[in-house]
Amino acid sequence: MKTATILGLGVLGMLFILPAQALTISNTDPDPHTVTVKAGSDSTELVVEPQMAVEPPCAAGCTVELENGELYDMKGGEEVSIEGGVIFVDAVPGSEDDDDDDDTAAIGEAGSAEAPSDAAPQAQ
Numbered sequence: 001m002k003t004a005t006i007l008g009l010g011v012l013g014m015l016f017i018l019p020a021q022a023l024t025i026s027n028t029d030p031d032p033h034t035v036t037v038k039a040g041s042d043s044t045e046l047v048v049e050p051q052m053a054v055e056p057p058c059a060a061g062c063t064v065e066l067e068n069g070e071l072y073d074m075k076g077g078e079e080v081s082i083e084g085g086v087i088f089v090d091a092v093p094g095s096e097d098d099d100d101d102d103d104t105a106a107i108g109e110a111g112s113a114e115a116p117s118d119a120a121p122q123a124q
Helices: 002-017 099-119
Strands: 024-027 033-039 042-048 062-066 071-074 079-083 086-091
Touching: 024 042, 062 086
Parallel strands: 024 079
Antiparallel strands: 033 042, 033 062, 062 071, 079 086
């Protein structure tokens, strides 16, 4: 009975481990982009066509290099897009609350609205 329980827990644990967290790179630009993904000692060069996506191996972290030489460190599992020749992170695995982005935008808007009134002296 104990052996069955241990095996059952092992199988359950493997279900959580098995889904490899692949990096997804999509290209929203009208032109193709060449990216080099370096994971450990492996290096893979990929062409990401417009409106397409690729999933290079990056389960334990990797570095993504664009053709312009910009480097991006990834943990694995992110969903990123190339827009205007720059990589933007669209989704990060394990992020629990998507509302944090909305809060950040609201803080940014409030900060930009207050900055001019703080910077300009008031006339009297």
